Amino acid sequence: MHVTLSVWQALLIAIWVALIESRILGFATLTMRFSPLMTGMMVGFIMGDIKQAMIVTAAIQLVYMGFVAPGGALPAEPSIGAAIAVPVAILGHMSPQGAIAIAVPVALLGSYLYQFRFFLNTFALKSMDRFAAAGNARGLGFSIMVIPACISFALFIPLIFIALYFGAPVISSVVSNIGHGTIIHVLNSVGGGLAALGIAIIMQVIGKKTLLPFFFLAYFMSVAFAKLDINMTIYAVFGAIFAIIYVMLTQRNTDKG
Amino acid sequence: MSETADIQATNDEAVQEDTPKRIPQPDKITNKDLMKSWFGWWWANEVPHTFDRMLAPSFCFGLIPSLKKLYKDHDELAKAFQRHLLFFNTQATWGGGTLTGVTISLEEARAKAMANGEEAISEDMINNTKVGLMGPLAGIGDSIDSGTVQYIFIAIFLPFAQKGNFLGALLPFLCFSIATFIYGYYLTKMGYTLGRNAAKEIMTGGRMAGIIDGLGVMGLYMMGILAGQYITVKSYLKFDINQKTFDVQKILDTIMPGMLPLLTVVLLYLYFQKQGLKITRGLLYLTGALIVLSIFYII
Numbered sequence: 001m002h003v004t005l006s007v008w009q010a011l012l013i014a015i016w017v018a019l020i021e022s023r024i025l026g027f028a029t030l031t032m033r034f035s036p037l038m039t040g041m042m043v044g045f046i047m048g049d050i051k052q053a054m055i056v057t058a059a060i061q062l063v064y065m066g067f068v069a070p071g072g073a074l075p076a077e078p079s080i081g082a083a084i085a086v087p088v089a090i091l092g093h094m095s096p097q098g099a100i101a102i103a104v105p106v107a108l109l110g111s112y113l114y115q116f117r118f119f120l121n122t123f124a125l126k127s128m129d130r131f132a133a134a135g136n137a138r139g140l141g142f143s144i145m146v147i148p149a150c151i152s153f154a155l156f157i158p159l160i161f162i163a164l165y166f167g168a169p170v171i172s173s174v175v176s177n178i179g180h181g182t183i184i185h186v187l188n189s190v191g192g193g194l195a196a197l198g199i200a201i202i203m204q205v206i207g208k209k210t211l212l213p214f215f216f217l218a219y220f221m222s223v224a225f226a227k228l229d230i231n232m233t234i235y236a237v238f239g240a241i242f243a244i245i246y247v248m249l250t251q252r253n254t255d256k257g
Numbered sequence: 258m259s260e261t262a263d264i265q266a267t268n269d270e271a272v273q274e275d276t277p278k279r280i281p282q283p284d285k286i287t288n289k290d291l292m293k294s295w296f297g298w299w300w301a302n303e304v305p306h307t308f309d310r311m312l313a314p315s316f317c318f319g320l321i322p323s324l325k326k327l328y329k330d331h332d333e334l335a336k337a338f339q340r341h342l343l344f345f346n347t348q349a350t351w352g353g354g355t356l357t358g359v360t361i362s363l364e365e366a367r368a369k370a371m372a373n374g375e376e377a378i379s380e381d382m383i384n385n386t387k388v389g390l391m392g393p394l395a396g397i398g399d400s401i402d403s404g405t406v407q408y409i410f411i412a413i414f415l416p417f418a419q420k421g422n423f424l425g426a427l428l429p430f431l432c433f434s435i436a437t438f439i440y441g442y443y444l445t446k447m448g449y450t451l452g453r454n455a456a457k458e459i460m461t462g463g464r465m466a467g468i469i470d471g472l473g474v475m476g477l478y479m480m481g482i483l484a485g486q487y488i489t490v491k492s493y494l495k496f497d498i499n500q501k502t503f504d505v506q507k508i509l510d511t512i513m514p515g516m517l518p519l520l521t522v523v524l525l526y527l528y529f530q531k532q533g534l535k536i537t538r539g540l541l542y543l544t545g546a547l548i549v550l551s552i553f554y555i556i
Contacts, residue, residue: 022304023302023303023304023306024304026299026300026301026302027299027300027302027349027350027434027437027438027441028430028434028438029303030302030349030402030403030407030433030437031407031411031429031433031434032430034403034407035407035411035429035430037411037418037425037426037429037430038426038427038430040418040426041423041426041427044423045423050421050423051421051422052421054417054418054419054420054421054422054423054425054426055418055419055420055421057418057426058415058418058419058425061411061415061418062483062487062488065408065411065412065480065483066404066408066480067536075536075537075540076536076537076540097489104540104544108537108540117306118306118307118308119307119308121305121306121307122307122308122309124305124307124314125307125309125310125314128314128317128342129339129342131338132317132335132338132339132342133335133338133339134335135331135332135334135335135338137321137325137334137338140317140318140321140338141318141321144301144304144305144314144315144317144318145300145301145304145305145318147305148304148305148306149304182552185551185554186547186548186551186552189490189547189550189551189556190544190547190548190551192488192489192490193488193489193490193521193543193547193556194540194543194544194547195487195488195489196484196488196490196518196521196522196525196543197525197536197539197540197543199480199483199484199488199522200525200526200528200529200539201529201534201536201539202404202405202408202476202477202480203477203480203522203526204526204529204530204534205400205404205405205534206400206404206405206473206476207400207473208470208473211470211473211474211477212477214474214477214478214481215477215478215480215481215484216481217478217481218477218478218479218480218481218482218484218485219481219482219484219485219515219519220481220485220515221481221482221485222481222482222484222485222486223485223514223515226485226486231416232412232413232414232415232416232482233413235478235479235482236409236412236413236475236479238478239409239474239475239478239479239482240475242474242475242478243470243471243472243474243475243478244471246470246471246474247467247468247470247474250467250470251467
């Protein structure tokens with residue numbers, strides 16, 4: 001069976017990416033952009049396979065735990081990576097780990113695209129300055145919101161559409177023809193190990209070495225209790241309790257001192 | 258020298274920038290205006306992002322409704338728009354929320370003083386306050402919002418996603434967006450009431466330090482759980498000595514289960530500690546190492 005995306009599916013995914021990457025939905029787009037989850041969910045809805053889309057996206061998410069954008073430039077665009085890798089994985093029946101190996105390079109390219117947007121937005125500045133000098137609030141608002149949004153849509157929709165409509169079926173058929181040899185083993189191992197990246201970044205971002213024992217405590221708790229299959233919410237409750245105890249103890253010490 | 262005499266004296270010369278000029282009385286700033294300005298900044302946040310002004314246009318966009326109420330004088334309104342289009346960059350809630358409030362309170366003081374013919378806060382003062390506080394507040398905001406709060410929500414709901422449930426995507430998105438919108442608005446209101454001292458309050462208050470530490474503990478704890486459950490690095494290395502097969506992974510498991518995933522994270526962490534947060538490089542090195550090791554079926 002020849003698998004492919006329909007024009008409408010490719011176009012809808014492209015529009016979704018443009019909505020996020022233009023940031024037109026406000027600060028709510030932060031977690032849509034930093035995390036592949038919402039994009040993976042939309043791809044699942046559009047392609048009619050939510051379950052597989054979420055499983056693949058969850059694996060991609062682990063690579064991007066802890067990504068923050070100091071100054072606004074992220075070193076990768078996970079949502080763009082997911083927009084391409086999740087359809088490829090669904091079409092080619094790939095393992096979630098294999099999908100990671102596709103998402104990572106695409107997300108890296110996406111970050112250049114996002115920065116190109118900063119450059120293109122410069123063209124809107126002239127009209128902002130003109131409306132500001134004239135004291136024209138309506139014109140100013142228009143040039144701050146509408147012009148940059150249109151620029152982003154013109155940039156992202158065609159590119160993502162082309163990559164999906166022409167690129168995704170090709171990549172997925174190549175991948176599914178490789179079979180189960182060494183290449184698949186490499187893709188899966190890379191995907192499995194890359195999950196460590198996001199976690200190491202968060203440890204660095206939180207930045208307090210004195211708090212690191214809590215990381216190791218949790219790591220060995222989850223290894224030791226793996227067979228008990230403890231729910232993540234329970235672990236979150238443990239984490240919150242440890243946090244409260246820690247703060248109470250340190251606050252008391254500073255009060256005394 | 259009285260103000261009127263001053264104005265008469267400079268009548269024929271160019272009027273100096275900070276010379277108080279009589280403007281109509283400003284309208285009172287209400288909670289609704291603060292909400293409008295916070296929402297404007299929240300909505301425009303990174304839409305007009307450029308390299309040379311960064312987020313200044315978004316900040317200006319948020320201030321538009323409040324500035325219109327404060328400056329009924331057309332020239333002063335235009336000047337206010339222009340000064341808020343200068344370079345500005347910060348984080349959305351802790352930086353932008355707080356500074357939206359602080360700036361409105363300063364602009365209100367300036368407009369009132371100008372209306373009463375008193376000496377007003379200068380434009381420089383407003384700009385310096387903004388620019389001086391934007392960096393430190395952004396540092397706090399980045400590590401709390403995008404570095405910790407966001408990933409705590411994601412970590413909690415990730416098992417849903419792993420089982421193929423779309424709530425694993427929707428719930429962390431909703432929780433994060435709603436929580437940040439609400440506390441961003443409170444930071445805006447706090448910035449407005451406390452004026453220029455607001456940021457100091459945030460950064461020195463002992464309570465805040467406690468909240469940051471607590472979030473740090475929670476964040477690191479959740480990452481430990483994720484590391485234990487989802488990083489899959491294992492050895493496929495096997496060799497025969499005297500007809501006895503040694504399975505490296507089995508030997509490692511008897512020493513300490515979960516050794517290789519932990520080793521991977523710790524090595525990466527040490528790399529970032531030493532080299533700074535060079536994410537792209539870390540990504541490339543890690544991918545390279547994993548490819549080489551897996552080609553030879555060491556992992």
